[in-house]
Amino acid sequence: MSTGTLKFSLENISQDIVKGNRRSLARALSIVEDGGPDAVWLVRKLFPYAGRAHLIGITGSPGVGKSTLVDALISEIRADGLKVAVLAIDPSSPFTGGAILGDRIRMQGHTLDKNVFIRSMANRGHAGGTALATYDAARMLEAAGYDVIIIETVGVGQSELAIAQTADTTVLVLMPGSGDDIQAIKSGIMEIGDIFVVNKGDLPGANKTASEILASLELNPKGAEWKPTVHVTNAEVNEGVNLVWKSISAHKACLESSGQLKERRKHKLQSELSELVADIARNNLKNSLAHSPQVQQLLNRLLDREIDPHSAAECVVEDIYSEKRK
Secondary structure: OOHHHHHHHHHHHHHHHHOOOHHHHHHHHHHHHHOOHHHHHHHHHHHHHOOOOEEEEEEOOOOOOHHHHHHHHHHHHHHOOOOEEEEEEEOEOOOOOOEOOOHHHHOHHHOOOOOEEEEEEEOOOOOOOOOOOHHHHHHHHHHOOOOEEEEEOOOOHHHHHHHHHOOOEEEEEEOOOOHHHHHHHHHOHHHHOOEEEEOOOOOOOHHHHHHHHHHHHHHOOOOOOOOOEEEEOEHHHOEOHHHHHHHHHHHHHHHHHHOHHHHHHHHHHHHHHHHHHHHHHHHHHHHHHHHOHHHHHHHHHHHOOOOOHHHHHHHHHHHHHHHHHO
């Protein structure tokens, strides 16, 4: 396919996304997940439509019922007449790079609703519980007219702190009687949450866990504008989920009225810029390590203890920049 034909095809995809075409949206999400020039082209084309949706991050340890909670939240959001999309970030296989993609199975009850779009994405080994392409995927969904975008993270503990840099509202899900949850309270992961949910509230100790969270929040106040809320839910039977959605909506209103929403999104763009620059640097480094005769010489000198790793690293950086200037 020629470059002109390819661009025409991408142009059609971008136009169809703005019209709400789900098939084109699915194709675009695959493109941005794979990355490369086509993904960059689509992002540039659709970036003016970004910033329209409320991005909600759902995070927490594995087994706390994040997907069940998201499934219940979708019903609450749709009851308010809003279009909702879900990006479920799944762990990648270290061998094939593929994802487990189990979250879509739990949300099959919404598949016939044309105003609900659910997509699983592999994190491709990206640290932080989210995929590197999450930012761009959210933009495709915003361009397609979705009002609310839920990002459900992998669920790997404290490395999920990255979700707080991606979402407008972060919901931290815990469960009663879990040693990991109590440890999370002590270790500081609580700082990322705007809203706390103790799910599986039918289990013993649910109210005790909620009380411990409240006590922790009193010791570490998040700020004067918004005081994090704590909810006990049983998402399996949709108990308490409506209150979670009300808190999410109230948090958005607070961010907008206080001006914090713009500030949060500025920090989000700063984090994304940092990740993109680091990704470009990593790729340049790989190329330099693989193809640069100077780097190979440095490696030999390192093996012979003629130069230390810190000095060698400075030489590699100089080599990369000198190649870029040529």
